[in-house]
Amino acid sequence: MIDPATDTVLITGAAGAIGSALRQGLRANWRHLRLTDIRPIEKLSENEEASITDIGDRLAIERMMRGVRAVVHLAGVLGNYDLEALFRVNARGLFDVFESARLAGVERIIFASSNHAFGCYPITEPVSPEWPARPDSLYGVFKVLGETMLRNYYDRHGIQSVSLRIGTFRTQPIDQRSLATWLSPADVAQLVDVSLRHPDPGCLVVNGYSNNTRLRTEDPNWAMLGYRPTDNAEDHRDMLRAQGVDVDSADRGQWEWPEHGGSHARAAERPARRS
Ligand SMILES: NC(=O)c1ccc[n+]([C@@H]2O[C@H](COP(=O)([O-])OP(=O)(O)OC[C@H]3O[C@@H](n4cnc5c(N)ncnc54)[C@H](O)[C@@H]3O)[C@@H](O)[C@H]2O)c1
Numbered sequence: 255m256i257d258p259a260t261d262t263v264l265i266t267g268a269a270g271a272i273g274s275a276l277r278q279g280l281r282a283n284w285r286h287l288r289l290t291d292i293r294p295i296e297k298l299s300e301n302e303e304a305s306i307t308d309i310g311d312r313l314a315i316e317r318m319m320r321g322v323r324a325v326v327h328l329a330g331v332l333g334n335y336d337l338e339a340l341f342r343v344n345a346r347g348l349f350d351v352f353e354s355a356r357l358a359g360v361e362r363i364i365f366a367s368s369n370h371a372f373g374c375y376p377i378t379e380p381v382s383p384e385w386p387a388r389p390d391s392l393y394g395v396f397k398v399l400g401e402t403m404l405r406n407y408y409d410r411h412g413i414q415s416v417s418l419r420i421g422t423f424r425t426q427p428i429d430q431r432s433l434a435t436w437l438s439p440a441d442v443a444q445l446v447d448v449s450l451r452h453p454d455p456g457c458l459v460v461n462g463y464s465n466n467t468r469l470r471t472e473d474p475n476w477a478m479l480g481y482r483p484t485d486n487a488e489d490h491r492d493m494l495r496a497q498g499v500d501v502d503s504a505d506r507g508q509w510e511w512p513e514h515g516g517s518h519a520r521a522a523e524r525p526a527r528r529s
Pocket residue numbers: 266267268269270271272273290291292293307308309310327328329330331332343347366367368369419420421422423424
């Protein structure tokens with residue numbers, strides 16, 4: 255178990271959307287958070303220290319690992335990334351963060367993976383993290399790379415890890431698909447908190463969703479971790495309907511995206527699949 259009262263936790267990508275939600279959710283109970291990002295990290299509290307560092311600066315990342323017991327690795331490019339940035343940050347940067355952690359004796363890594371690691375499964379299939387990965391894009395492939403490295407770190411070096419296959423992280427759901435895939439700020443903080451505190455997670459992959467009525471996934475590992483999400487995207491259904499979002503046709507099996515990965519299932523770096 256990583257002890258909130260005594261241990262230092264490093265969060266990469268701490269200036270981002272999820273990093274900000276985590277700081278909000280963790281800082282009251284965790285003694286010492288070390289934060290890093292390539293962008294400034296605003297409004298530090300007394301138990302937070304921050305540095306502005308590019309993930310490509312291996313020496314700086316190694317220095318940052320000193321005295322750290324657990325790493326939450328969030329830094330990455332997403333959305334409208336270009337291929338060079340994806341390789342540099344989500345592959346090479348991932349490698350450098352994980353290797354620096356291993357060499358420094360870090361005992362646990364929590365990794366922001368993605369539902370794009372299994373995005374090619376049809377949304378009608380209740381995918382479990384125990385099923386084989388089916389990444390929908392190069393972005394998803396690099397998330398599977400991270401999960402696979404962590405498997406190797408556990409088998410070869412005993413480093414425990416939890417890879418979170420995050421769905422749609424936002425303050426509120428944004429479209430029809432996110433009624434199934436939403437992860438709220440409070441729930442992501444709880445998911446990371448239980449992943450850090452668990453006495454023996456081994457090498458675990460879990461889905462990162464809220465308690466959505468329309469979940470299209472199964473996850474036995476939620477119970478094992480003690481994750482009990484409290485938010486439900488369905489509570490925002492009327493708000494979405496008022497915005498003109500078609501919230502109903504999915505109930506008849508007509509999902510706006512027929513695969514778990516949504517638009518990433520048709521990512522730009524890949525030609526359209528022939529049926
Ligand atoms: N938001 C989602 O719905 C979602 C879903 C699945 C997975 N994820 C993953 O969660 C993580 C965090 O996502 P987010 O939504 O907070 O995104 P975000 O873009 O808000 O945060 C990512 C952070 O990484 C930082 N970063 C990018 N390049 C960097 C570099 N070279 N060096 C150091 N820092 C760098 C950015 O400055 C940013 O603050 C990402 O790895 C993302 O792939 C997010």
